[in-house]
Amino acid sequence: MPTASPNVQAYRASLLHFRADPAFDDGAALLYEDGLLIVEDGRIQAAGDYAALAPTLPAGLEPVDYRGKLIVPGFIDTHLHYPQTDMIASPAPGLLPWLETYTFPTERRYEDHEDGRTTADFFLDELLRCGTTTAMVYCTVHPQSVDAFFAASEARNLRMVAGKVLMDRNCPDFLRDLEGELGESEALIKRWHKRGRALYAITPRFAPTSTEAQLRLTGELAAAYPDTFIQTHVAENRDECTWVGELFPQARSYLDVYDSYGLMRPRAMFGHCIWLDDEDMARMAATGSAAAVCPTSNLFLGSGLFDFERADKAGMLLSLGTDVGAGTSFSLLQTMNEAYKVARMKGSYLTALRMFYLATLGAARAMGLAETIGSFAPGLEADFVVLDREATPLMARRTGHSHSLEELLFALALLGDDRTVAATYSYGRLVHER
Template sequence: MSTAPQNVQAYRASLLHFHADPAFDGDAHAWHEDGLLVVEDGRVKAAGDHDALVGTLPPGVVPHDYRGQLITPGFIDTHLHYPQTDMIASPSEGLLPWLETYTFPTERRFSDPVHARATAEFFLDELLRCGTTTAVVYCTVHPESVEAFFDASEARNLRMVAGKVLMDRHCPDFLRDLEGGVGASAALIEKWHKRGRQLYAITPRFAPTSSDAQLHATAELARSYPDTFIQTHVSENKDECEWVGELHPQARSYLDVYERFGLMRPRALFGHCIWLDDEDFARMAATGSAASVCPTSNLFLGSGLFDFERADGARTLLSLGTDVGAGTSFSMLQTMNEAYKVARLKGSHLPALRMFYLATLGAARAMDLEGTIGSFKPGAEADFVVLDPKSTPLLARRTAQLESLEELLFALALLGDDRAIRATYSGGALVHVRRA
């Protein structure tokens, strides 16, 4: 559903957003227990205390009353695969057999525009139901899959990033993307990148499935379109890392393969990053590349545990991804839940404030979109979510006994899911509301 935004709208609730990373700044967030968010023409005009702002509203503007709820910027998911929606929760012994058994046969169907569009519609509905207003999305090798996704996203006026997968070896013949793959990507960039709120991601699946020739051509495409995104996978699974070492013996590490081909830069997003070493994280920080941490997927496939302390030691840009369909939930709240447990198993602690930062401003920074999405900075696009701390009996009981903002956010992250999303707004328009 979607309702066109009026010129000025206002929303009364508790407000939370960030202007820095809580891991490195003790004053990283803005919290207004009785807050007012003012939106004009689909963008944030102001966010602050209700009593300080209500008098600035134009005559006749009555705030939407969400008191007792929490409004944050819309969640940003920086790594997931829309064609894998129908194969979520498919059992396997690990990443590589999972690809062969489920992923590749499922993706074959996306040469059919009708199937692709129906899947994209369901996928976007699920994201909005979970409060996710921006996602960085893998399509398939078929241009039809990209067209279907952007058509569906544009119809909803969503801020989305997506791209056609590039894959020309070590895959089934029916998905082998030969000489025309990079050219088709260029045509899609020309059509869709920066068209409305759509943005394009150049998308080599991962190093083993792209030949040296394709990686060279991909890097040249990225140089030709420097404000596009690059998305791929790195160091997800030990077997995969060993395979890359055999294919690229000259490279210092798996990540170094991408750097040698010129694919590390701002707006380059690398999924997983589990088995990186200190030098790898330092190279990510130096190049402005970002890691997308995918805890539910990594636990599901048994790939490993992301090392938050090692990444933070290098000041690597971090964000969270659901990685549907290896990930087992579209919910960023559930993704925070698993990220917290992964951090504990690695011997560190991930505060709830940090988790909400990673799902909002942290993701926007990782995408080089700070000021556009991820916060309530004046002029930012008005993408936001209304969270209900009483959405389930257990959440209501727990949040009736709070002593701090951290406890509230932690309860939402550990106990919340799609039911905690009261409403989702994109560009100032209501795009999802939870029905009783």
């Protein structure tokens, strides 16, 4: 038997991950009631039944004992704004006045690198406290806001995607992005994309705040760097959709604006997608573009209810986003809670299994990262979360009466929050412990 190595760790608990979408595959979930997760050099070596894997452990290696708890892959949040951390829970009658009153004045502060770094530190710690190990993050128009974010992420060795917002009209002068040929964005791509675990997202804020010239250059930049990500907003609010129709009368739809500039492709993540028609949804599926569904912020701003059933019929790639700061929680468990209710209001039903899939492997697939994160397949990066089913007295009482995996997960999703996260690991290293 080999000797224990400091580069190998093992964790004993119930293990859950997915190999497919449980909405379409009854055998999608892989559960090991008494499981063992083995990690070597920051990557998954094996995951399975304790009895089968324990004899393979190096001599002298004692597993970290999390029995009674549930280990799942790290949560993946596909849409949120780190500069909006300090304006979370700000009152406004709708999306557009909320942007004018709170968002734009707050983002002005990020001219200062130090403001960006202190906010990024808090933001990332909050994500880890909630079990989120990967996120797609909007910075501001200031390149220093991107540098501050990725420096903070690199210090924690996190798998993060982020980008500089592009915005050259219909915004305050102090946030108007005048980088012309997008040289600042290209420099940021060269500086950060694939440096360590950082990945870059080309980030037009949304169609109304970009001129046609900027959108054309954005498409050209995306074509020049095809392995980067694209992130933006689409069809969040009816007033916004009307505005886009006035600004781009030649476009068939809001989504068609992005399509016409080459911004629909794998690794393109579109926030919200509430008011897409059937043709739009078919186009999303055909191009491999993905939707970041943001139920908490959609309810907060009164934007509308995402239609999971229509999206599934179209074959769209789906994921969940907290959309902080319009979203009112960093917790993807609380986001699952709202997603479930939104689905019910639209006449469909989200199982807890599906919600956990959307926050893990589903999100990784939507981002084109399923070969990197999102499950416990051997060789993937070891990002995982330890969930405490007894985190609160009410949760302990309810889960004590759970008779199936679905009931357990449903209780965690509907009653859970940051207190449910006992520990968070990134690349095999403990980065948060309650």
